[in-house]
Amino acid sequence: MTTMVRLEGVSKSFTLHLRGGVVIDAVHDLSLTAKAGECVALGGPSGAGKSSALKMIYGNYRIDGGSVRIRHDGSEVEMAGADPRVIMAIRARTLGYVSQFLRVIPRVPAIDIVAEAAADRGGDREAARDEAARLLTLLNIPERLWALPPATFSGGEQQRVNVARGFAARRPVLLLDEPTASLDAANKQVVVDLITEKKQAGVAIIGIFHDAEIRSAVADDVVEIAAVSQKEAA
Numbered sequence: 001m002t003t004m005v006r007l008e009g010v011s012k013s014f015t016l017h018l019r020g021g022v023v024i025d026a027v028h029d030l031s032l033t034a035k036a037g038e039c040v041a042l043g044g045p046s047g048a049g050k051s052s053a054l055k056m057i058y059g060n061y062r063i064d065g066g067s068v069r070i071r072h073d074g075s076e077v078e079m080a081g082a083d084p085r086v087i088m089a090i091r092a093r094t095l096g097y098v099s100q101f102l103r104v105i106p107r108v109p110a111i112d113i114v115a116e117a118a119a120d121r122g123g124d125r126e127a128a129r130d131e132a133a134r135l136l137t138l139l140n141i142p143e144r145l146w147a148l149p150p151a152t153f154s155g156g157e158q159q160r161v162n163v164a165r166g167f168a169a170r171r172p173v174l175l176l177d178e179p180t181a182s183l184d185a186a187n188k189q190v191v192v193d194l195i196t197e198k199k200q201a202g203v204a205i206i207g208i209f210h211d212a213e214i215r216s217a218v219a220d221d222v223v224e225i226a227a228v229s230q231k232e233a234a
């Protein structure tokens with residue numbers, strides 16, 4: 001199987017200037033690979049650096065040390081120090097990301113948010129709408145809500161629209177930051193089924209799953225991240 005994501009010796013620290021220069025080693029010497037069709041879970045205690053690692057892979061956080069390579073358009077591309085235009089191209093065609101919270105343009109109906117993601121690589125708009133309807137139905141979003149913007153939806157409903165949008169976009173690599181947080185048992189199972197569907201389609205997934213049952217249901221490998229260390233600046 002093709003390696004889609006390769007991290008070697010990745011590190012990241014934050015200097016808290018307003019806290020007397022305390023340095024937090026958020027991620028220290030992290031290495032992992034994720035192959036097509038495989039789900040790698042990031043484990044470790046709260047604050048260990050799991051979300052920071054995902055944000056570095058997605059290009060939201062600068063990579064201080066080491067290498068993050070992503071297979072994009074047939075060759076491996078280095079994310080550390082990459083030009084923002086390269087990062088945008090990788091996000092447009094290769095890298096999907098489901099964050100913990102839904103962030104959307106105001107006043108856009110839920111069905112359009114998901115259909116837009118399904119259609120963003122071109123193709124039939126009707127088919128994109130059908131895919132959006134399939135995902136919203138699977139994720140138990142009542143049809144009466146589809147035409148409404150999600151701003152007034154419950155926390156769980158917003159998270160399900162977020163998951164529907166993330167899974168509608170067809171990317172060969174998918175990053176998942178706690179996709180089942182604030183979901184009930186039935187909807188957690190739907191997300192497990194959607195992850196399984198993506199794996200079968202050959203998508204490489206790197207995810208954070210606090211729920212141990214979900215992690216064991218989807219993960220082929222668990223990479224443990226050790227607790228963060230802190231040091232005072234000299």
Ligand SMILES: Nc1ncnc2c1ncn2[C@@H]1O[C@H](COP(=O)(O)OP(=O)(O)OP(=O)(O)O)[C@@H](O)[C@H]1O
Pocket residue numbers: 014024026044045046047048049050051052053228
């Ligand atoms: N933008 C930031 N600025 C300063 N410190 C940060 C920033 N982002 C993360 N950190 C710090 O880095 C450490 C790792 O945070 P991170 O969110 O990656 O952990 P996590 O393992 O995902 O935690 P959780 O499981 O609780 O979500 C924490 O101590 C956090 O306070």
